[in-house]
Amino acid sequence: MELFILYTGFLLAAYAVIGNDVIQTLGTFLSSNSKTHWLYLWAFASAILSATLIYGWYSYGGDVSYQRLDKVSLPETLMWWHLLAPITLLVITRFGIPVSTTFMILSVFSSQQIIEKMMLKSVYGYGISVITAFVLYLLIAQRFESKSSIDKLKKTNQKRFWIIAQWGSTAFLWSQWLIQDFANIYVFLPRKLSLFELLGSLVVILTIMAYIFKNRGGKIQEMVNQKVNTRNIRSATIIDLCYGIILFVYGNYNSVPMSTTWTFIGILAGREIAINYLLNKGKLKTSYKLIAKDFAKVSIGLAISIFIVYLIQFIKTI
Numbered sequence: 006m007e008l009f010i011l012y013t014g015f016l017l018a019a020y021a022v023i024g025n026d027v028i029q030t031l032g033t034f035l036s037s038n039s040k041t042h043w044l045y046l047w048a049f050a051s052a053i054l055s056a057t058l059i060y061g062w063y064s065y066g067g068d069v070s071y072q073r074l075d076k077v078s079l080p081e082t083l084m085w086w087h088l089l090a091p092i093t094l095l096v097i098t099r100f101g102i103p104v105s106t107t108f109m110i111l112s113v114f115s116s117q118q119i120i121e122k123m124m125l126k127s128v129y130g131y132g133i134s135v136i137t138a139f140v141l142y143l144l145i146a147q148r149f150e151s152k153s154s155i156d157k158l159k160k161t162n163q164k165r166f167w168i169i170a171q172w173g174s175t176a177f178l179w180s181q182w183l184i185q186d187f188a189n190i191y192v193f194l195p196r197k198l199s200l201f202e203l204l205g206s207l208v209v210i211l212t213i214m215a216y217i218f219k220n221r222g223g224k225i226q227e228m229v230n231q232k233v234n235t236r237n238i239r240s241a242t243i244i245d246l247c248y249g250i251i252l253f254v255y256g257n258y259n260s261v262p263m264s265t266t267w268t269f270i271g272i273l274a275g276r277e278i279a280i281n282y283l284l285n286k287g288k289l290k291t292s293y294k295l296i297a298k299d300f301a302k303v304s305i306g307l308a309i310s311i312f313i314v315y316l317i318q319f320i321k322t323i
Contacts, residue, residue: 010083014193015206017091020213022106022189025094025266030182030248034175035218037241047218051211053176057183058207067197073188073262074196077114083193086320087113090313097306105264105303106189108310113317114192119261120314127264134251134271141247142279149239150280171242178249185256185265248272266306270299 031050038046061069068074080087090113094106105127112120142150190210194202251268274296 007083010085010088011193014083014088014091015191016209017088017095018110018193019190019206019210021091021094022110022186023210023213024217025097025106030179030245031175034171034241034245037171037238043218047215049172049176050179050218051214053179054183054210054214055207057180058187058210059203061184061187062198062203067199067203069191069198069203070188070196071184072260073185074192075260076116076119077111077188077192077262079192079194079196080114086317087193089113089317090310093309093313097309105266105306105310106186107262107264107266108307109313110189110192111262112310112314122261123263126259126261127267130251130255130263131267131271133255134248134268135275137251138247138272138275139279140275141243142276143283145243146280146283149243150284167239167242171238171245174242174245174249178245178252181249181252181256182265185252185263188262244272244276266303270303273299 031046034050035046058069061071065072090109094109107123107127108120111123115123191198191206194206198206248269251272252265256263256265256268277296278293
């Protein structure tokens with residue numbers, strides 16, 4: 006029974022985490038490469054994922070979480086209620102709500118102290134992302150996001166450069182996101198994986214990714230498509246690079262897990278405000294509504310995560 010819960014938990018967590026979080030790293034990539042066959046995009050992302058996973062496994066003695074699960078212990082006995090978190094995450098994903106998978110999945114296995122550290126790091130990450138993106142786009146929006154500059158890009162050979170740049174920025178961002186979120190995917194499995202467990206889990210993850218890519222990100226992808234110019238390859242490149250750098254610098258500051266969802270939503274928020282402030286002041290009120298809607302969604306996800314944690318604690322005492 007325990008083995009069934011262990012492997013079922015991994016399957017549910019892997020599908021829910023990838024399905025919910027794919028917009029953060031690959032959402033702009035999928036949008037701006039909508040005319041490229043999904044198999045090519047999947048193969049590209051799969052190669053990076055495989056390299057990142059195997060490197061972590063080799064470098065950290067079988068620990069694919071890059072030591073982010075050091076203080077999140079696997080219970081001696083897994084119970085059915087441990088599956089409540091990934092099942093809830095799966096349901097929320099189907100409704101297009103970008104919940105923080107870090108809070109939802111890891112909180113079930115974490116102490117109160119670790120949960121507080123994760124929340125604090127995530128909230129700071131959101132603030133840093135909003136400010137960074139806002140300042141960045143105040144400086145570059147006129148040159149890179151105006152209609153005239155986008156029309157000019159289409160008429161020149163610069164697009165080839167930006168195609169290469171976007172695939173490169175996506176590779177960097179995807180690898181940094183994986184380093185943060187492998188902990189969420191692998192929390193149900195032993196902290197040290199055998200070679201057989203590593204390869205078996207890799208096959209499962211790549212299969213799930215194939216399904217996600219074939220469906221072009223699913224319902225949550227709409228959050229990216231609603232934002233200004235996200236289908237433009239140059240815009241997507243800058244978003245990915247900004248996000249990747251924040252994860253690399255701030256996310257790796259320590260090994261405490263953080264919500265990459267809150268960081269991503271923060272970048273979109275800061276970007277949207279700056280672009281509309283400079284270029285589309287008539288749409289500024291609309292952008293505030295979109296940002297408030299996005300923030301409300303992740304807040305709902307956080308509230309649900311906390312509820313699930315307390316529900317499990319209650320079930321334990323019965």
